[in-house]
Amino acid sequence: SALHEALQQDHALWTLERRLRKPANGFWSPDWGSLSPNGRLLLVGAVNGFEVWNVDRHRRLWNVHLARGEVPLARFSSNGSSVVGTTVWDLASSQAPPAGVRPGVHVWDALTGREIRYRPLGRCPAYGLSQSGSFVDLSRPVAVSGPERTRRGPRQCDSQTLELFLVDVMTGKRKPVATQSGGFPPDVLGLTGIATSADAKYMAISGPTRTEVVDTDTRRTIFSREVSGPAWVALSSNGSRVVTAGGSEEPLSLWDVRSGRLLRQFDATQVIWFGFSQDDKTLVTFGAEGVVRLWDVATGHEVMSLPGHKGTWAGLSANGTRLASFADDDSVRIWTLAKRGEVGQFWLEPGFYPGDSLDVEGGRAAVMVSPRPSYAEAVVFNPSTGAVQAKIPSITGQVIRLSPDGRRLAAQQQVSPATPRRPALDGPVLIHDLDTGKVTEMKGFCVYSESVYVPSPQCQEPPRTPFKAWVGSMEFSPDGSLLAAGSEHGGGLSVWNAYTGKLLFNSGKLPGEFWNVAFSPDGRRLVASTPQELFAYDTASWKPLVRRPFVGLLPVRFTPDGRYVIGGTEANRIIIVDARTWKTTASLAGQQGAIKDLRISPDGTKIAAADFSGLVRIWDLRSGKPLQDLPFDTPIENVEFLDNRHLLIVPANGPDVLIMTLDVDELLRIAHSRLTRGFTQEECRIYLHVDRCPSP
Structure with a gap:
């Protein structure tokens, strides 16, 4: 529809405009490329080589140029650290490789372009290499094609016979798979007709008239089908399904390899390139009609179209959030496929974003992200533009918090990261002044090992100090003078003077673990929820006002008027508690997963609840009725109101940050x-x- 077509325009992130001077007698097309697994780097073919670009900074990092040769195709390694490619030359001009061209497989560092490995493959050129999906796992064999090597005579390489084999790049071990003669002129040889399963047990081979799947151990053909389309093929990672081309009139077809049964067809014609996503759930097609299309493999339905770019090649990032399309006019367009905010969207760091770790205060936003196991950092950014303002490295716990004026950030320190020989050491909560850089330590926590097998004799039983604590929830008081933290490992509930770091109160070890805390709007009460109980304390005397058995509230918040306490549960419900009688006044059912974050609009009329199923539901606080659903295809663990009409949403696996309107x-x-x-x-x-x- 017109609206659907218009909305897709927002998927385009960047277009790299190029005008390559292709020689009239060029023997290889540079219209190819791919994205790195995280979508941050772009690999793009060029005359006599290729280039690597930084997508976010729109800057070329390095290139490979062969004065008398070509790189027919290269791919990123599966971990994104390197680029793998082969080199060729024009056999019609010379049977021997010209100066500067070393036939074989080359491996370059993805960031610097330094060659880190070279594996010779003999005296003939290697036209291309392939593996399952879009990337190359160097620990597994790769499929390589090239002209057959002859035993004698002046022609060492027979350009009319295509040889297909597997090679271990690390050891150089070579395993012949198939040979095809005739019908393969040099300008269509190579990767355009090869795909392998993840374990290299099966190899799919496509020519102008037939597609076959071969068992690489027995060299027997287990699937064969006539085709009338481009010399292209896509094989699923387990080798059980193959997609064949249909030419300009017929649709693409998905087949069961073992039985030869047609599973379904995709209503796509004039396709020049097609391929599976890394998880085999999506098929991407691109061709003469000038539209990149994404198809659901399970149903055959089109799920997205990206118009306005006519070309011959495309490539997905490993997580499926970005796509690059390579056009006939040498331009390259980068698309975002992630869920988009209607108002805005930007990227932060790749990694995992723990639940309830997003905070917006004083015109600043901060969120906790774990880019790799056993390491996390806090990212402070502008909530409207995504501009990163600060990063606090080496933090631990579950959450971070901004002071009400947005000038200070509280986070638990990781004293040292985990190593293969030693578990991580966790330490105190630190408050970082984001304007001056001053750091204030909150007293009372000991430094201890995260491993239960490492003794910590220096740690005491709370409220004696220092004691163990892993922070699961944290909040500043409304005036910013106090900081409260609920913790695991028996640390209970702790409250500090947020300016001096003095420990003012600790509850001691209580049944269950503290997970969530909230100050009342006037700062006179502090509510804490454990998996079994609900507590309320007077902040002047720290005497308990309420202690009663209660279902565990994960996120827990006061309404702006202080009349109600609202929390979410693992049982997919929202509980509303009267803050005067401490009795439940409503239990709202309708979320589809455990509630990971919950926020109340500044005017106190709406609740936004994010759950693990990917649903963000907006509720009317007064009536308890759902107002609006924002469904996502990934778990959502962080949501914040920017104002009464706009939400800031961060998926659990990032790195997109979305601004949505209500x-x-x-x-x-x-x-x-x-x-x-x-x-x-x-x-x-x-x-x-x-x-x-x-x-x-």
């Missing part, structure tokens, strides 16, 4: 501004159920 009028204005055309008469008939389109 204002229907604003949503309609945004949709209207993106329209590039009206409905056709056919679209009016199908979607509006009218014979004549309404006047604009």
Whole structure:
């Protein structure tokens, strides 16, 4: 539809415009490339070589140029640290490799371009290499194609016979798989017709008229089908399914390799390139019609189209959030495929974003991200633009918190990271002044090992200090003078003077573990929830006001007027508690997963709850009725109100940060501004159920 077509325009992140001077007698097309697994680097073919670009900074990092040769195709390694490719030359000009061209497999460092490995493959060129998916795992064999080596005579390499084999790049061990003669002129040899399963047990081979799947151990053909399309093929990672081309008239077909049964067809014609996503759930097609299309493999339905770019190649990032398409005019377009905010979207760090670790205060936002196991950092950024303002490295616990004015950030320190020989050491909570850089330590925590097998004799039983604590929840008081933290490992509930770091109160070890805390808007009460109980303390005397058995509330918040305490549960419910009687007044059912974060709008009228199923649901606080659903295809563990009409949402696996609107009028204005055309008469008939389109 017109609206669907207009909305796709926002998927384009960047277009790399190039005008390559292709020699008239060039023997290889540079219209190819791929993205790194995280989508941050771009590999793109060039005349006599290739280039590597930083996608986010729009800057070329390095290139390979062979004065008398070509790199027919290269790919990123599966971990993104290197680039793997082969080198060729024009056999019609010379049977021997020219100066500067070393036939074989080359491995370059992805960031610097330094060659870190070279594996010779004999005296003939290697036209291309392939593995399952879009990347190369150097610990597994790769499929390579090239002209067959002859035993004698002046022609050492027979350009009319294509040899296909597997090679171990680390050891150089070579395993012949198949040989095809005839019908393969040099300009269509190579990776365009090869794909392998992840274990290299099966190899799919496609030519101008037939696609076959070969068992690489027995060299027997286990699937064979006539085709009438481009010399292209896609094989699933387990080798059980193969996609064959249909030419300009017929759709693409998905087959069961063992039985030869047609599973389904994709309504895509004029396709030049197609391939599976890394998880085999999505098929990407690109071709002469100028539209990149994404298809759901399980159903055969089209799930996304990206128009306006005619080309011959495309490549997905490993997590499926970015796609690069390579056009006939030498340009390259980078698309984002992640869920998009209607108002805005930006990227932070790749990694895992723990639940309830997002905070917005005083015009700043901060979130905790774990880019790799056993390491986390806090990222402070502008919530409107995504501009990163600060990073606090080496933190631990579950959450971080900003002071109400946004000038200070509280985070538990990781004293030393885990190593193969030693577990990580956790330490105290530190408050970082984001303007001056001053750091204030909150007293009372000991430094201890995260491993239960490492004794910590220096740690005491709370409230004696120092004691063990792993922070699961943290909040500043409304005036910023106090900091409260609920913790695991028996640390209980702790409260400090946020300016001096003095420990003012510790509850001692209590049944269950403290997970969530919240100050009342006037700062006079502090609520804490454990898996079995609900507590309320007077912040002047630290005497308990309430202690009663209660279902564990994961996120827990006061309403802006202080009348209610609202929390989410592992049982997918929202519980509303009267803060005067401490009795439950409502239990809202309808979330689809455990609630990971919950926020209340500044005007106190709406609740935003994010759950592990990927649903963000907006509730009317007064009536308890759902107002709006924002479904996502990934778990959502962090949500914040920017104001009464806008949400900031961070998926659990990042790195996208989305700004969504709850204002229907604003949503309609945004949709209207993106329209590039009206409905056709056919679209009016199908979607509006009218014979004549309404006047604009």
